Amino acid sequence: MKRKIAVLPGDGIGKEVAGGAVEILEAVAERFEHEFTFEYGQIGGAAIDATGQPLPDETIELCKSSDAILLGAVGGPKWDSQPTHLRPERGLLKIRKDLNLYANLRPISYFSSLSEASPLKQEIIEDVDFIIVRELTGGLYFGKPSERTIFEGKEAVVDTLFYQKEEMRRIIELSFEIASQRQKKVTSVDKANVLESSRLWRETAEEVAKNYPDVTLEHMLVDNAAMQLIRNPRQFDVVVTENMFGDILSDEASVLTGSLGMLSSASISVDGPSLFEPIHGSAPDIAGKNVANPLATILSAAYMLRLSFGMEKEAEAVEKAVHSVLDSGFRTIDIAGNNTESLSTEEMIAEVKAAL
Amino acid sequence: MKRKIAVLPGDGIGKEVAGGAVEILEAVAERFEHEFTFEYGQIGGAAIDATGQPLPDETIELCKSSDAILLGAVGGPKWDSQPTHLRPERGLLKIRKDLNLYANLRPISYFSSLSEASPLKQEIIEDVDFIIVRELTGGLYFGKPSERTIFEGKEAVVDTLFYQKEEMRRIIELSFEIASQRQKKVTSVDKANVLESSRLWRETAEEVAKNYPDVTLEHMLVDNAAMQLIRNPRQFDVVVTENMFGDILSDEASVLTGSLGMLSSASISVDGPSLFEPIHGSAPDIAGKNVANPLATILSAAYMLRLSFGMEKEAEAVEKAVHSVLDSGFRTIDIAGNNTESLSTEEMIAEVKAAL
Ligand SMILES: CC(C)[C@H](C(=O)O)[C@@H](O)C(=O)O
Numbered sequence: 001m002k003r004k005i006a007v008l009p010g011d012g013i014g015k016e017v018a019g020g021a022v023e024i025l026e027a028v029a030e031r032f033e034h035e036f037t038f039e040y041g042q043i044g045g046a047a048i049d050a051t052g053q054p055l056p057d058e059t060i061e062l063c064k065s066s067d068a069i070l071l072g073a074v075g076g077p078k079w080d081s082q083p084t085h086l087r088p089e090r091g092l093l094k095i096r097k098d099l100n101l102y103a104n105l106r107p108i109s110y111f112s113s114l115s116e117a118s119p120l121k122q123e124i125i126e127d128v129d130f131i132i133v134r135e136l137t138g139g140l141y142f143g144k145p146s147e148r149t150i151f152e153g154k155e156a157v158v159d160t161l162f163y164q165k166e167e168m169r170r171i172i173e174l175s176f177e178i179a180s181q182r183q184k185k186v187t188s189v190d191k192a193n194v195l196e197s198s199r200l201w202r203e204t205a206e207e208v209a210k211n212y213p214d215v216t217l218e219h220m221l222v223d224n225a226a227m228q229l230i231r232n233p234r235q236f237d238v239v240v241t242e243n244m245f246g247d248i249l250s251d252e253a254s255v256l257t258g259s260l261g262m263l264s265s266a267s268i269s270v271d272g273p274s275l276f277e278p279i280h281g282s283a284p285d286i287a288g289k290n291v292a293n294p295l296a297t298i299l300s301a302a303y304m305l306r307l308s309f310g311m312e313k314e315a316e317a318v319e320k321a322v323h324s325v326l327d328s329g330f331r332t333i334d335i336a337g338n339n340t341e342s343l344s345t346e347e348m349i350a351e352v353k354a355a356l
Numbered sequence: 357m358k359r360k361i362a363v364l365p366g367d368g369i370g371k372e373v374a375g376g377a378v379e380i381l382e383a384v385a386e387r388f389e390h391e392f393t394f395e396y397g398q399i400g401g402a403a404i405d406a407t408g409q410p411l412p413d414e415t416i417e418l419c420k421s422s423d424a425i426l427l428g429a430v431g432g433p434k435w436d437s438q439p440t441h442l443r444p445e446r447g448l449l450k451i452r453k454d455l456n457l458y459a460n461l462r463p464i465s466y467f468s469s470l471s472e473a474s475p476l477k478q479e480i481i482e483d484v485d486f487i488i489v490r491e492l493t494g495g496l497y498f499g500k501p502s503e504r505t506i507f508e509g510k511e512a513v514v515d516t517l518f519y520q521k522e523e524m525r526r527i528i529e530l531s532f533e534i535a536s537q538r539q540k541k542v543t544s545v546d547k548a549n550v551l552e553s554s555r556l557w558r559e560t561a562e563e564v565a566k567n568y569p570d571v572t573l574e575h576m577l578v579d580n581a582a583m584q585l586i587r588n589p590r591q592f593d594v595v596v597t598e599n600m601f602g603d604i605l606s607d608e609a610s611v612l613t614g615s616l617g618m619l620s621s622a623s624i625s626v627d628g629p630s631l632f633e634p635i636h637g638s639a640p641d642i643a644g645k646n647v648a649n650p651l652a653t654i655l656s657a658a659y660m661l662r663l664s665f666g667m668e669k670e671a672e673a674v675e676k677a678v679h680s681v682l683d684s685g686f687r688t689i690d691i692a693g694n695n696t697e698s699l700s701t702e703e704m705i706a707e708v709k710a711a712l
């Protein structure tokens with residue numbers, strides 16, 4: 001099969017880790033006789049430096065003409081003093097909105113070879129395997145007004161949590177679709193005891209659930225979910241929630257297993273190419289030093305093979321290669337225990353390629 | 357000293373645990389020669405059953421005429437199907453607003469005698485000692501509009517995150533005051549890379565910080581804070597944040613040490629009596645069974661002695677009593693390890709009284 005992949009390395013370690021994923025995709029193409037072409041675009045701080053914009057129009061055009069998008073990471077202290085609309089993160093928010101990337105999927109699973117790295121006790125974290133489905137284009141992130149204002153003669157400020165019911169329905173539906181391929185349980189997280197938006201969310205979840213009689217729906221308040229993720233993360237299969245709650249809970253969840261450098265994510269589009277990226281950030285402190293862990297980005301590429309290209313056996317081949325490398329004891333510095341020597345980024349990429 | 361305390365037992369185990377705290381306060385009064393009077397009021401489900409309202413006017417009047425308020429717990433499945441304005445939790449939101457309880461303080465500290473109960477590895481949780489200061493009367497919880505609406509002919513919904521700058525200033529100031537009595541570090545949590553309200557929050561924090569040259573101010577994004585609480589909770593001294601972020605993060609923090617049944621909280625009023633309550637809920641499943649852990653409520657009473665009555669040595673006496681009971685190996689069922697016999701609620705209260 002022929003596929004065109006837009007590669008947006010971004011900032012910091014983004015270049016190194018995206019480069020690794022491209023190498024692995026090339027190896028997959030060779031082994032499975034596909035033809036992947038890669039075109040590069042700018043986003044984030046790198047784009048600001050080059051064009052004055054965190055997401056130039058050419059990048060959007062490139063993405064729209066591609067079959068899938070691979071993103072490295074975005075942001076860094078260099079651009080922290082920029083006005084808001086010229087900050088690297090704006091590039092992320094804009095690409096989500098412009099490409100209709102409505103659903104962010106983050107699988108959280110336990111790597112038995114990395115159990116030492118978890119802050120949680122072994123008996124709590126063992127066999128954890130769930131996925132967080134976060135709404136990505138609505139809610140507080142995009143609602144208007146979002147501005148300074150005057151109230152009774154004094155300074156005040158307002159942000160707006162706005163959702164159309166349809167935006168809720170489509171993401172909840174996706175979570176039921178995913179659950180029906182898994183353990184058949186959806187945990188819908190809201191704050192229905194306080195927010196009107198959460199009450200509509202809960203009603204919508206109930207409506208969607210009617211069409212999936214074999215999937216169990218459970219509601220959980222967001223504050224309780226923040227506790228349950230730590231107390232008993234094994235209870236979850238698919239967790240679905242709105243944008244801001246999803247931001248907080250998915251980051252909380254990402255540190256449970258202790259292998260942040262291993263976690264991939266997919267942002268699914270309503271109608272166009274989807275985007276794949278590691279969960280970790282741009283880690284400016286270690287950028288360019290050839291020590292970043294490329295595995296999260298490589299696993300994001302596997303996710304792309306599966307979800308965007310329907311290449312299940314190719315995806316599995318990459319995942320198996322990563323696991324076998326870990327099982328052989330190879331580690332980058334972020335996941336190396338006290339007694340393990342660590343590989344450079346390039347060495348790790350080479351090991352995965354060899355295992356493939 | 358003479359002091360009048362409003363006692364609002366509420367629902368579920370609320371009665372049992374509030375009763376325990378009253379017994380201890382009575383013992384304190386006797387030992388230190390104070391005169392405490394207790395008057396009882398209704399809130400939550402109990403109030404709905406008795407008066408049709410989750411927070412009747414008489415309760416508000418009672419609270420306003422008291423020097424401090426002791427709350428048990430509120431809510432239960434019995435009232436889950438009530439319309440929103442008649443739900444027990446509405447009583448909580450209303451009492452916060454009516455009494456100007458603008459600041460919720462939640463100290464999180466490690467009980468060395470309970471280390472087994474923590475889901476986190478010992479080396480991460482050891483010596484943790486911080487306090488979360490949550491804004492309690494603004495933000496998404498109270499902003500208008502909060503309603504269903506129609507957008508482009510279709511169902512939609514809106515909630516509003518509204519703050520006056522002054523509301524931000526007073527809570528941030530309080531957190532600096534608290535930090536100057538502690539380790540002199542404030543971590544201000546926001547989402548300034550997305551929300552306008554967070555940008556005003558951050559500016560306000562910077563302004564307040566100028567008046568506290570000996571306190572260090574650090575900003576942290578809420579998603580990162582959700583990670584840091586698990587990865588390295590020892591880094592925190594005073595964490596201050598707005599209402600919704602505070603709801604999520606303080607519940608997350610409350611399970612780190614594994615001793616939810618031990619954690620107390622204070623809700624400080626701008627201009628009237630403050631309210632003290634355990635962090636745990638009404639636990640309807642164990643209500644009336646004489647097994648609930650009364651220690652969080654007893655520690656909340658100690659907090660009241662300190663903050664509302666300025667009775668430092670009395671507060672310390674209660675805290676010491678609780679610690680010595682734990683050190684002697686006494687446990688209620690929620691914190692009992694595998695090999696420990698557990699005490700009933702009443703037995704635990706009696707032990708604390710004896711230790712006092
Ligand atoms: C950078 C920021 C705007 C972004 C978000 O909050 O969505 C990030 O935290 C994420 O989760 O992808």
Ligand SMILES: CC(C)[C@H](C(=O)O)[C@@H](O)C(=O)O
Pocket residue numbers: 193194223445448449603
């Ligand atoms: C019951 C609910 C309204 C309340 C809140 O969200 O504030 C509770 O979760 C709390 O934290 O006290």
